[in-house]
Amino acid sequence: MVITCPKCDARLQVDEAKTPAKAFTVVCPKCKNSVSVNREAKTAVAPTVHTEAPPAPAPSESEPVPPFEKPATAQRFNRRGDEGVFNSKHETTSDMTDFARVLAEALNRSGGHSASSRIRPAWDRRKALVCASAAYRDVIAASLAKHEYEVFVAENMAQGLGRMREEPMDVIVLDANFDPLEQGVAFITKEVQLLRPAERRRLFLVYLTAGVRTMDVHAAFLQNVNLVVNPSDVEQLPEALEVSIRHYNDLYEPLNHALHLAPI
Numbered sequence: 001m002v003i004t005c006p007k008c009d010a011r012l013q014v015d016e017a018k019t020p021a022k023a024f025t026v027v028c029p030k031c032k033n034s035v036s037v038n039r040e041a042k043t044a045v046a047p048t049v050h051t052e053a054p055p056a057p058a059p060s061e062s063e064p065v066p067p068f069e070k071p072a073t074a075q076r077f078n079r080r081g082d083e084g085v086f087n088s089k090h091e092t093t094s095d096m097t098d099f100a101r102v103l104a105e106a107l108n109r110s111g112g113h114s115a116s117s118r119i120r121p122a123w124d125r126r127k128a129l130v131c132a133s134a135a136y137r138d139v140i141a142a143s144l145a146k147h148e149y150e151v152f153v154a155e156n157m158a159q160g161l162g163r164m165r166e167e168p169m170d171v172i173v174l175d176a177n178f179d180p181l182e183q184g185v186a187f188i189t190k191e192v193q194l195l196r197p198a199e200r201r202r203l204f205l206v207y208l209t210a211g212v213r214t215m216d217v218h219a220a221f222l223q224n225v226n227l228v229v230n231p232s233d234v235e236q237l238p239e240a241l242e243v244s245i246r247h248y249n250d251l252y253e254p255l256n257h258a259l260h261l262a263p264i
Contacts, residue, residue, distance in 0.1 A: 007033040073162035074129060074154035077141040125150045126264070127167070131160045131188055132175035132208060136234050140173055140208075147238040157184035164191055169203060170264050171241065174225075176209040189224075201252060204245055204264055208234065215240055 001019065003012040008031040023038050128149040130141050137153060145151045149171070154160035157179045163169070172192070178184040192205055207225040214233040220226060227244045229237055249256070249263035256263055 003035060003037055005031065005033055005035055007031050072156075072158040073166055074131075074152040074159040077130070077145055077151035077153045124262075126170040127152070128171040128173065129154060129160065129163055129169045130173045131178045131184060132173060133177040135177075136175060136208065136231060139234055140237060143235060143238050144171075144173075144241075147242075149238075154178075157182040157187050160184065160188050161191055164188075168199065171204045171206065171245075173206045173208060173237070176207070201255075202261075202264060204241075204248060206237070206241065215244065 001014045001016045003014055003026065004010070005012065005028040008028065010028055010030040012026065012028065012035075014026065014037075019037075023036060025034050025036050027033070028035055126149050128144050129152045130137060130144070131154045132140055137155075141151045141153050152163050152169075154163060160178075164172075172188070174185060174188055176185060178188070192200065192203065195203065204227070205225045206227045206229060207220070207223050208229050208231060209223075210231055212219040212228045212230055214228065214230045214236070216228055219228045226248060227240065229240060233240070245264055253263070255261075
């Protein structure tokens, strides 16, 4: 009879004629382990060791869930000296915006206005995002707000991207010196390039940079923007925008007519 020690796998040769008829125990000469042998099954059985079950771990207190933090986003610009009027006007019309939009679309579908004569509603002001350095930020924002733009000002790259991803903008003014530490120009430009063609057509991108002539079409084409403005002409930005956007809307008038879209 060959007995295998379950602890060290040593093989023991035992004479069956000298073993008892019932179960018996032998000691492994290698590891001194007691091996129980069942004569009928001719197998070695390891001794049963009764151990106490380890205590159940104490329930740990759940870690507190951190509060939701709203992503950084560009804030709405308020003109100095008339914040109350500017805000109250926005708050008064904000609740009616959705209703007015639905009503205008219903009138257009019902034939109340032809698609060819469709214009941007007066209550739907153009949204402009200003991503500029501190030297031009306030001047640009104040001039656009004076011309009835709804202006948002980004002080850094994160705020600019946050506002672009929160809601679509009609106009983005991007300064060549915007947030150089975080490569603000590169990230804002990349976000614009990732837009679908239908979304990109609804965005007018202005690039503020030195070394170009304001409203230079060739320079704008090379920079892959809609309008270039020299910093020396920053105070005339709203006028340059008005002319450029009018020409842009004339270019896309057939497409806007076919898609029943209002111009920018």
